[in-house]
Amino acid sequence: MNVVLGLDGLDALVGVLREEGHVVIGPVLRDDAITLAELSSAADLPSGWGVETGPGHYRVREREDAAVFGHSAGPQSWKRFLHPPRRTLVSSDSTGFHAARDDTPDYAFLGVRPCDLAAIAKLRQIVASKLPFVVAAQCTEPGEVCFCTSMGCGPGAGDGYDIALTERLDADGHRFLATPGTEAGAAVLDRLPGRVATKQDVALAEQDVATAARRMGRALPEVDLRDLLAANRDSAHWEAVAQRCLTCGNCTMVCPTCFCVSVEDTTDLDGNAERAERWASCFEIDFSHLHGGAVRTSGAARYRQWMTHKLGTWHDQFGTSGCVGCGRCIAWCPAGIDITEEAAALSQTTEHGGERR
Numbered sequence: 001m002n003v004v005l006g007l008d009g010l011d012a013l014v015g016v017l018r019e020e021g022h023v024v025i026g027p028v029l030r031d032d033a034i035t036l037a038e039l040s041s042a043a044d045l046p047s048g049w050g051v052e053t054g055p056g057h058y059r060v061r062e063r064e065d066a067a068v069f070g071h072s073a074g075p076q077s078w079k080r081f082l083h084p085p086r087r088t089l090v091s092s093d094s095t096g097f098h099a100a101r102d103d104t105p106d107y108a109f110l111g112v113r114p115c116d117l118a119a120i121a122k123l124r125q126i127v128a129s130k131l132p133f134v135v136a137a138q139c140t141e142p143g144e145v146c147f148c149t150s151m152g153c154g155p156g157a158g159d160g161y162d163i164a165l166t167e168r169l170d171a172d173g174h175r176f177l178a179t180p181g182t183e184a185g186a187a188v189l190d191r192l193p194g195r196v197a198t199k200q201d202v203a204l205a206e207q208d209v210a211t212a213a214r215r216m217g218r219a220l221p222e223v224d225l226r227d228l229l230a231a232n233r234d235s236a237h238w239e240a241v242a243q244r245c246l247t248c249g250n251c252t253m254v255c256p257t258c259f260c261v262s263v264e265d266t267t268d269l270d271g272n273a274e275r276a277e278r279w280a281s282c283f284e285i286d287f288s289h290l291h292g293g294a295v296r297t298s299g300a301a302r303y304r305q306w307m308t309h310k311l312g313t314w315h316d317q318f319g320t321s322g323c324v325g326c327g328r329c330i331a332w333c334p335a336g337i338d339i340t341e342e343a344a345a346l347s348q349t350t351e352h353g354g355e356r357r
């Protein structure tokens with residue numbers, strides 16, 4: 001049953017999830033960005049804060065209303081909780097070897113945008129992780145770099161949530177339509193103060209999400225991207241991108257689905273040793289090190305690898321695209337490189353035939 005929650009209901013939601021033993025993670029305003037951190041109450045949410053984004057651009061801004069989910073994807077994603085940046089695999093000391101224990105908390109994620117809901121599903125195909133309790137926040141206000149509609153990953157929430165919220169502020173007040181997605185979600189909603197939703201509440205939420213879809217400013221070209229990238233392995237366009245790309249790897253670090261890791265061993269003078277995995281990037285020169293050296297030495301080869309895997313060969317590996325259209329790689333690229341523009345440029349040079357070699 002859909003219910004309508006007020007701000008007291010949202011606060012009660014955080015409280016109930018904490019009472020049930022979850023570590024509740026949600027968006028907070030910190031370090032001039034909307035980041036993700038543990039919530040002790042709904043007061044920790046970034047009420048009244050939005051963001052402006054663009055290629056190589058991200059700024060928080062004060063909103064004219066008190067929306068708590070009125071911001072698009074920030075620099076962090078839920079990946080850091082399901083697939084931590086550094087994780088000990090095994091350690092040893094004078095007493096022997098010790099396998100790392102899985103001490104992942106029982107998370108509840110609150111405010112998961114639909115693009116990130118899709119990213120969590122993709123990531124869980126690859127990395128083993130406990131299933132968190134998920135409260136999605138349907139998107140009614142896309143950011144300037146978002147393109148989830150063209151990836152089929154938003155702005156409405158797809159599968160995988162326990163509760164989906166749709167926020168609305170108007171003359172009738174500040175409220176959240178809460179839709180259960182699982183029995184566990186319905187049981188939590190039963191414990192919250194709220195009222196049964198009317199057909200009008202549901203219609204308004206659907207209308208807000210449909211309006212967000214129409215306001216999506218970017219899209220990937222409507223071509224078979226897997227075929228496009230396979231056909232453009234030798235395109236001159238990769239060199240053109242490499243003129244701008246710094247091979248810094250920011251795009252891979254902020255991407256909610258990039259999952260590559262490197263393994264490193266450390267020792268100290270007391271005889272302790274540790275083997276750990278840490279996030280790695282296909283933009284690192286050593287990432288493609290085989291016998292004799294790296295096989296992708298140029299920036300052009302490394303950008304091609306990233307984009308070809310993300311939009312093309314991911315389909316062969318996992319039966320889906322690796323991109324959910326969150327736009328983070330565009331906003332956090334210091335050179336402002338835009339994956340939608342690069343795909344469009346490849347598509348045009350292929351159509352017109354002249355720039356391929």
Ligand code: SF4
Pocket residue numbers: 244245246247248249250251252283332333334335336337
């Ligand atoms: S595309 Fe941008 S973010 Fe990615 S490696 Fe190149 S410069 Fe860095």
Ligand code: SF4
Pocket residue numbers: 251254255256257258310322323324325326327328329330339
């Ligand atoms: S490739 Fe870019 S837009 Fe796509 S999921 Fe990764 S960060 Fe988001």
